[in-house]
Amino acid sequence: MAAALIALQRSTTLLRRSVGAGAGAVVRCGVGREQAPLKGVVMESTLKGIREEGASVLDPKSTVGGGVEDVYGEDRATEEQLVTPWTLSVASGYTLLRNPVYNKGLAFTEKERDAHYLRGLLPPAIVSQELQEKKLMHNLRQYEVPLQRYMAIMDLQVRNERLFYKLLIDNVEELLPIVYTPTVGEACQKYGCIFRHPQGLYISLKEKGKILEVLKNWPQRTIQVIVVTDGERILGLGDLGCQGMGIPVGKLSLYTALGGLRPSACLPITIDVGTNNESLLKDEFYIGLRQKRATGQEYADFLHEFMTAVKQNYGEKVLIQFEDFANHNAFELLAKYGTTHLVFNDDIQGTASVVLAGLVAALNLVGGSLTEHTFLFLGAGEAGTGIAELIALEMSKRTKTPVEECRKRIWLVDSKGLIVSSRKESLQHFKKPWAHEHEPIKDLLGAVKAIKPTVLIGSSGVGKTFTKEVVETMASCNEKPIILALSNPTSQSECTAEEAYTWTQGRAIFASGSPFDPVEFNGKIFVPGQANNAYIFPGFGLGLVISGAIRVHDDMLLAASEALAAQVTQENFEKGLIYPPFTNIRKISANIAANVAAKAYELGLATKLPRPENLVKYAESCMYTPVYRSYR
Ligand SMILES: O=C([O-])CC(=O)C(=O)O
Numbered sequence: 001m002a003a004a005l006i007a008l009q010r011s012t013t014l015l016r017r018s019v020g021a022g023a024g025a026v027v028r029c030g031v032g033r034e035q036a037p038l039k040g041v042v043m044e045s046t047l048k049g050i051r052e053e054g055a056s057v058l059d060p061k062s063t064v065g066g067g068v069e070d071v072y073g074e075d076r077a078t079e080e081q082l083v084t085p086w087t088l089s090v091a092s093g094y095t096l097l098r099n100p101v102y103n104k105g106l107a108f109t110e111k112e113r114d115a116h117y118l119r120g121l122l123p124p125a126i127v128s129q130e131l132q133e134k135k136l137m138h139n140l141r142q143y144e145v146p147l148q149r150y151m152a153i154m155d156l157q158v159r160n161e162r163l164f165y166k167l168l169i170d171n172v173e174e175l176l177p178i179v180y181t182p183t184v185g186e187a188c189q190k191y192g193c194i195f196r197h198p199q200g201l202y203i204s205l206k207e208k209g210k211i212l213e214v215l216k217n218w219p220q221r222t223i224q225v226i227v228v229t230d231g232e233r234i235l236g237l238g239d240l241g242c243q244g245m246g247i248p249v250g251k252l253s254l255y256t257a258l259g260g261l262r263p264s265a266c267l268p269i270t271i272d273v274g275t276n277n278e279s280l281l282k283d284e285f286y287i288g289l290r291q292k293r294a295t296g297q298e299y300a301d302f303l304h305e306f307m308t309a310v311k312q313n314y315g316e317k318v319l320i321q322f323e324d325f326a327n328h329n330a331f332e333l334l335a336k337y338g339t340t341h342l343v344f345n346d347d348i349q350g351t352a353s354v355v356l357a358g359l360v361a362a363l364n365l366v367g368g369s370l371t372e373h374t375f376l377f378l379g380a381g382e383a384g385t386g387i388a389e390l391i392a393l394e395m396s397k398r399t400k401t402p403v404e405e406c407r408k409r410i411w412l413v414d415s416k417g418l419i420v421s422s423r424k425e426s427l428q429h430f431k432k433p434w435a436h437e438h439e440p441i442k443d444l445l446g447a448v449k450a451i452k453p454t455v456l457i458g459s460s461g462v463g464k465t466f467t468k469e470v471v472e473t474m475a476s477c478n479e480k481p482i483i484l485a486l487s488n489p490t491s492q493s494e495c496t497a498e499e500a501y502t503w504t505q506g507r508a509i510f511a512s513g514s515p516f517d518p519v520e521f522n523g524k525i526f527v528p529g530q531a532n533n534a535y536i537f538p539g540f541g542l543g544l545v546i547s548g549a550i551r552v553h554d555d556m557l558l559a560a561s562e563a564l565a566a567q568v569t570q571e572n573f574e575k576g577l578i579y580p581p582f583t584n585i586r587k588i589s590a591n592i593a594a595n596v597a598a599k600a601y602e603l604g605l606a607t608k609l610p611r612p613e614n615l616v617k618y619a620e621s622c623m624y625t626p627v628y629r630s631y632r
């Protein structure tokens with residue numbers, strides 16, 4: 001693979017070893033249409049920054065690293081995005097060791113230590129990336145408290161990015177519960193307390209009118225995926241305000257580890273419009289604005305400024321993933337910006353796609369077609385109605401029946417009971433399609449008894465709601481009841497895997513949003529699957545990026561779902577699994593990406609031409625790999 005410095009040396013104008021303390025730094029200048037008027041000033045201040053602090057800004061056109069990673073940089077670095085006329089790409093010596101993108105720690109070779117002024121800055125031993133990995137896993141396993149593991153692994157991410165991703169990819173099943181659900185939930189709750197290195201971009205109401213300027217403070221110019229939250233509904237934990245940042249950071253780590261997006265092309269953002277969480281407002285370590293949430297027009301205007309600034313700064317092909325917004329804003333934002341931006345709501349659409357995939361796979365175990373099943377949801381918010389709608393859409397496509405008809409096989413229960421037509425007037429708009437003719441029923445148990453669903457799905461964010469009676473009732477009317485406890489984190493799960501298997505005498509087909517360990521029941525081992533949108537969004541995003549898609553379409557969600565369901569093997573089914581293991585996730589993501597990209601081309605929404613012939617191979621070839629590069 002081309003060495004970083006060689007790659008840079010090939011690029012335009014270079015100033016090498018010319019800037020004092022940053023000796024060995026490589027500066028590239030002269031990119032973009034608007035360079036002329038800015039050049040002198042910015043160039044000067046940048047160089048000043050290097051002299052004084054060894055500052056380092058990474059190359060937005062990403063010629064570093066060579067190989068497939070360039071695909072993105074070159075494709076996406078459109079002229080209008082490159083408004084900065086200067087770039088500094090690689091530092092050396094002390095600065096190099098503190099640059100997480102280029103740092104290799106003890107893995108720097110003798111030659112590299114000589115060439116990059118590292119002599120004396122490292123102990124003499126030279127170790128391989130594999131040995132570093134082995135040591136880190138050993139150290140991580142010493143921590144018994146998951147949050148300590150989280151902190152250790154986040155330290156690694158800001159110290160040595162390639163090692164972080166190598167570790168995550170090679171130990172995905174073990175580390176996913178640490179960098180992601182459920183530990184990330186606890187990390188958000190305590191984010192102020194454990195805060196050490198800022199990650200991501202914070203945009204608070206203080207920045208009103210200046211959001212574009214704030215975006216320009218981010219060192220990368222070529223961004224392909226933004227995950228943004230306003231922290232109002234973090235997992236099932238509620239309003240965590242600014243401390244929700246752990247979620248975009250965690251989701252984007254998965255974009256890279258699971259989907260192969262380059263880390264430098266990923267931008268985590270938290271929009272801080274205040275919080276209504278009283279205990280955070282009183283917490284001396286809280287890191288956000290100490291005020292109640294802005295709502296109504298003020299909220300809408302602020303979000304609009306954000307959405308406009310993102311498009312202006314990064315162009316129309318940047319994917320904006322909305323994450324963990326409260327219901328009332330999530331649906332509106334998706335509807336409002338779905339026609340003007342490339343937006344995706346993970347909680348509505350990602351969750352829907354992953355659940356549909358699991359259900360389609362489950363048909364292999366329970367028999368029948370999708371239309372022959374009856375679905376009952378506890379929870380009629382983003383996840384519940386999102387999944388319900390995608391199931392109805394799939395049924396409609398399969399049977400060529402109007403979607404309104406298909407919805408009739410799907411029932412939802414919210415905090416006031418079964419959603420029925422007599423409640424229509426008082427229902428929020430996203431619940432109205434599910435208000436079918438039925439007498440009112442106050443609770444879930446009553447609804448299970450009356451509706452006799454074959455599939456029970458929990459999506460309310462409230463834990464322990466699938467009681468023994470509820471689960472036993474499911475078992476009494478189904479040979480193999482499908483039970484999905486989707487709420488996160490583990491504390492909010494509707495029931496545990498053990499409860500689901502025990503209360504159904506091992507007959508349940510069970511999956512959950514948060515991971516559960518295998519369960520032994522009557523001498524048999526049951527392995528629960530994880531119905532988490534982490535299966536979908538990395539590959540989905542990759543598919544959009546490699547096809548240059550400009551809009552998300554529901555058919556792409558169905559395409560992603562179909563690709564995931566197709567990855568479940570006979571061996572998985574034999575263990576009762578309706579999802580493949582995460583160990584194969586990069587292959588799964590490539591297949592999802594290929595299906596999504598194919599759909600984008602079919603729908604005329606793709607801009608990357610010509611269409612690559614073999615999309616799976618192409619997706620794989622575009623994936624970031626975190627092995628160290630050698631520097632000349
Ligand atoms: O983050 C997760 O594990 C899944 C998800 O989107 C949520 O629960 O909001």
Ligand SMILES: [Mg+2]
Binds near residue numbers: 235324
């Ligand atoms: Mg979420």
